[in-house]
Amino acid sequence: MRVTRASVFTASAGAFCWNAAASANTSNGYNLPEGVTSLSRAMFALHMEVFWICVGIAVVVFGAMIYSLLKFRQSRGAIPDTSMVHSTKVEIIWTIVPVIILVVMAVPAADLILKQEDMRDSGLTIKVTGYQWKWQYSYMDAADGVNFFSTLKQDSNFARQLDSGIDPHSVPNYLLDVDKPLIVPSGVKVRLLLTSMDVIHAWWVPDFGAKRSAIPGFVNEIWFKVDAGKEGIYRGQCAALCGRDHGYMPVVVDVRTPEQFKEWVDAQRAAAAGVGTATPATTALNLH
Amino acid sequence: MAHDHAADTAHHDDHHDQPPSGIGRWLFATNHKDIGTMYLVFSLIMFFIGGAMAMVIRAELFKPGLQLVDPGFFNQMTTMHALVMIFGAVMPAFVGLANWMIPLQIGAPDMALPRMNNFSFWIMPFAFTILLSSLFVPGGAPAGGWTMYPPLFLQGGNYVAMAIFAVHLMGASSIMGSINVIVTIMNMRAPGMNLLKMPLFCWSWLITAYLLIAVMPVLAGAVTMLLTDHYFGTSFFNAAGGGDPLMFEHVFWFFGHPEVYIMILPAFGIISEILPTFSRKPLFGATSMIYAIASIAFLSFIVWGHHMFVDGMPLAAQVFFMMSTMLIAVPTGVKVFNWTATMWRGSLSFEPPMLFALAFLFLFTIGGFSGVMLAIVPVDFQYNQTYFVVAHFHYVLVPGAVFAIMAAVYYWLPKWTGNMYSTRLAQTHFWLSTIFVNVLFFPQHFLGLAGMPRRIPDYAVQFSDWNMVSSIGAFGFGLSQLLFVVVIIQCARGGKQKVSAEVWDGAAPTGLEWTIPSPAPYHSFTVAPEIK
Numbered sequence: 001m002r003v004t005r006a007s008v009f010t011a012s013a014g015a016f017c018w019n020a021a022a023s024a025n026t027s028n029g030y031n032l033p034e035g036v037t038s039l040s041r042a043m044f045a046l047h048m049e050v051f052w053i054c055v056g057i058a059v060v061v062f063g064a065m066i067y068s069l070l071k072f073r074q075s076r077g078a079i080p081d082t083s084m085v086h087s088t089k090v091e092i093i094w095t096i097v098p099v100i101i102l103v104v105m106a107v108p109a110a111d112l113i114l115k116q117e118d119m120r121d122s123g124l125t126i127k128v129t130g131y132q133w134k135w136q137y138s139y140m141d142a143a144d145g146v147n148f149f150s151t152l153k154q155d156s157n158f159a160r161q162l163d164s165g166i167d168p169h170s171v172p173n174y175l176l177d178v179d180k181p182l183i184v185p186s187g188v189k190v191r192l193l194l195t196s197m198d199v200i201h202a203w204w205v206p207d208f209g210a211k212r213s214a215i216p217g218f219v220n221e222i223w224f225k226v227d228a229g230k231e232g233i234y235r236g237q238c239a240a241l242c243g244r245d246h247g248y249m250p251v252v253v254d255v256r257t258p259e260q261f262k263e264w265v266d267a268q269r270a271a272a273a274g275v276g277t278a279t280p281a282t283t284a285l286n287l288h
Numbered sequence: 289m290a291h292d293h294a295a296d297t298a299h300h301d302d303h304h305d306q307p308p309s310g311i312g313r314w315l316f317a318t319n320h321k322d323i324g325t326m327y328l329v330f331s332l333i334m335f336f337i338g339g340a341m342a343m344v345i346r347a348e349l350f351k352p353g354l355q356l357v358d359p360g361f362f363n364q365m366t367t368m369h370a371l372v373m374i375f376g377a378v379m380p381a382f383v384g385l386a387n388w389m390i391p392l393q394i395g396a397p398d399m400a401l402p403r404m405n406n407f408s409f410w411i412m413p414f415a416f417t418i419l420l421s422s423l424f425v426p427g428g429a430p431a432g433g434w435t436m437y438p439p440l441f442l443q444g445g446n447y448v449a450m451a452i453f454a455v456h457l458m459g460a461s462s463i464m465g466s467i468n469v470i471v472t473i474m475n476m477r478a479p480g481m482n483l484l485k486m487p488l489f490c491w492s493w494l495i496t497a498y499l500l501i502a503v504m505p506v507l508a509g510a511v512t513m514l515l516t517d518h519y520f521g522t523s524f525f526n527a528a529g530g531g532d533p534l535m536f537e538h539v540f541w542f543f544g545h546p547e548v549y550i551m552i553l554p555a556f557g558i559i560s561e562i563l564p565t566f567s568r569k570p571l572f573g574a575t576s577m578i579y580a581i582a583s584i585a586f587l588s589f590i591v592w593g594h595h596m597f598v599d600g601m602p603l604a605a606q607v608f609f610m611m612s613t614m615l616i617a618v619p620t621g622v623k624v625f626n627w628t629a630t631m632w633r634g635s636l637s638f639e640p641p642m643l644f645a646l647a648f649l650f651l652f653t654i655g656g657f658s659g660v661m662l663a664i665v666p667v668d669f670q671y672n673q674t675y676f677v678v679a680h681f682h683y684v685l686v687p688g689a690v691f692a693i694m695a696a697v698y699y700w701l702p703k704w705t706g707n708m709y710s711t712r713l714a715q716t717h718f719w720l721s722t723i724f725v726n727v728l729f730f731p732q733h734f735l736g737l738a739g740m741p742r743r744i745p746d747y748a749v750q751f752s753d754w755n756m757v758s759s760i761g762a763f764g765f766g767l768s769q770l771l772f773v774v775v776i777i778q779c780a781r782g783g784k785q786k787v788s789a790e791v792w793d794g795a796a797p798t799g800l801e802w803t804i805p806s807p808a809p810y811h812s813f814t815v816a817p818e819i820k
Binding site for chain 2: 028030065068073105116160175221237
């Protein structure tokens with residue numbers, strides 16, 4: 001029922017759709033994206049549920065206010081009922097009813113927190129380190145040894161300078177593209193370990209429903225599992241003010257099939273072995 | 289005005305019933321009305337300085353790409369806009385209203401501690417001179433956000449010491465102001481005015497004052513630790529030295545959340561004064577309104593974690609802070625329902641203060657709804673640090689706190705000056721403000737949900753349209769506020785006509801402030817009124 005109404009909401013948004021095709025972000029431009037993971041869809045469903053509950057309350061409360069504004073006007077000869085100053089019964093009702101509504105929202109919310117915090121049985125772990133202003137991705141588990149930095153792509157970097165004279169609309173995925181995206185397999189539970197080497201950053205991909213701070217001295221965890229068949233490029237940004245170039249450290253994730261992912265990992269290892277620098281870089285960062 | 293008590297209280301002659309002349313009247317002011325006026329004028333100036341910074345922000349965000357300022361200066365603007373608006377505009381405005389109205393509402397001749405009152409005001413211009421002058425030192429003004437999170441804040445240059453010293457001064461000023469409010473209310477109420485007979489505005493301020501005394505020292509402690517980390521080699525928040533950057537966030541938000549209510553509880557008090565007057569009907573459930581304010585104040589101490597869900601928190605803490613935060617909706621709901629019930633079966637008229645109070649009622653409630661959504665932890669991960677949060681807190685602060693302050697000014701300005709302002713201009717100010725404030729902030733909900741992070745100087749092109757709409761709203765809202773100044777200056781200079789003691793005699797104003805002449809005499813209630 002709610003999902004149906006939600007999709008009506010989403011469908012009507014299609015009329016507004018502008019430039020959304022420029023990125024794989026599945027947001028319609030004015031609502032959360034449903035996303036491509038079980039968590040992001042659960043978050044979207046809960047978001048719409050709470051939204052419609054709020055709309056329902058708003059209809060009742062604003063309805064009563066607007067009715068008062070129209071009906072009880074002095075200019076229409078309304079006589080004030082000055083005896084109406086207190087009613088214990090009514091006040092108890094409008095204390096209890098909101099409590100019930102809040103419990104209705106809190107129970108599924110607590111259930112979803114349990115799912116979000118369940119880090120067990122991940123198939124791939126990647127350490128994500130925030131720097132001013134780039135991300136470092138260090139793979140562990142099956143892809144152990146793959147390690148690289150991810151920074152804003154050059155064309156965006158040229159266009160974003162003060163008075164660059166370059167029209168941002170002419171740059172593909174302006175501010176949302178990097179030189180080397182994070183590459184992950186679909187259908188695998190990916191666990192990220194987040195930390196930072198300088199200030200607090202936050203790693204965020206809306207379509208995965210995954211956002212968590214990267215804090216120096218701490219290791220935070222999140223997980224996501226992109227549905228098989230939803231391979232593609234997904235984009236997000238640093239979500240915690242991290243200094244001058246906070247707006248210029250995008251997060252880009254390239255989701256591939258497990259087979260393609262394995263090929264990519266092998267290619268990375270072969271390339272690294274060819275240069276002969278694989279070991280020093282990775283052993284230092286290995287958390288195991 | 290002076291004549292009715294001058295005759296029988298001859299020993300009051302040395303008190304000067306007329307204000308002293310010249311600059312000395314303001315520098316050495318001990319009169320609660322003069323100090324209240326200075327607070328309000330100071331707040332208005334800061335409102336325009338902070339507003340000018342907001343205009344820079346919205347002008348840069350008008351379209352994608354960087355056209356006007358570099359990212360570093362943009363961050364200075366967002367940071368300073370918040371600090372100036374919170375500590376310079378909203379809080380001093382409420383203190384100014386408290387100074388003016390608390391003695392008048394409880395039948396006291398003045399605030400209890402007039403010299404401390406002078407001191408607490410005159411600290412403020414110095415604090416803000418220091419803060420604002422950091423814009424001109426090497427490295428510029430604070431740029432790490434008003435929350436001053438380390439390690440980012442500590443990367444700064446000279447501003448670190450300047451901002452921290454300014455915050456210390458503001459805190460000292462707030463604490464002194466609060467002590468004054470509490471002592472005045474506890475000791476100087478007219479005979480017969482027990483606490484439950486006290487007007488709601490005084491009640492909301494009494495509770496706010498306790499909140500201020502509780503949390504301002506916490507902020508002072510937090511920023512002092514920043515200071516020693518930066519200059520004296522300590523490692524309170526430095527992970528490399530065994531410190532904990534998250535601890536700052538905990539300490540800061542233990543101050544920060546009550547601070548949020550410090551900026552809204554007096555607004556609740558103001559709305560509870562204005563709605564009954566122009567509904568011609570007593571406030572519905574006045575006692576439960578007081579309990580609701582007290583409950584909100586209590587809850588404000590146990591919800592700070594909801595600012596930090598994204599920073600990683602144990603499961604139990606996430607659930608606890610979600611529940612406690614949602615619980616705030618209950619007393620807040622009681623207030624909104626009671627205000628609605630106050631209008632129900634009333635006889636409403638729509639003078640400017642009532643218009644602003646009604647806009648508050650609707651738009652603050654919208655901010656309440658987005659607040660409930662933000663409390664839902666698992667979805668907060670999507671909302672947090674986006675423009676959805678920006679939309680939420682601006683809805684509760686601008687059409688919430690700021691509209692309540694404007695409602696209060698339009699309500700009591702005739703009492704202060706003895707003149708009625710141009711209601712036509714005030715109505716124009718109201719309609720322009722209300723339309724533009726929604727054009728400004730409502731699209732920011734969409735931007736946040738669509739994935740635009742806050743505090744960025746430039747954005748991906750799919751966010752262009754709503755940003756342009758929002759910026760147009762901002763320019764319109766900013767320009768509309770010039771009308772507010774015109775209305776106030778016209779009124780202070782003589783206005784449309786003289787008003788009676790009751791001012792709103794067509795409506796049903798209650799309270800002692802309406803029993804004294806307009807303008808309120810320089811010394812009011814030298815003989816305490818009797819409350820039946």
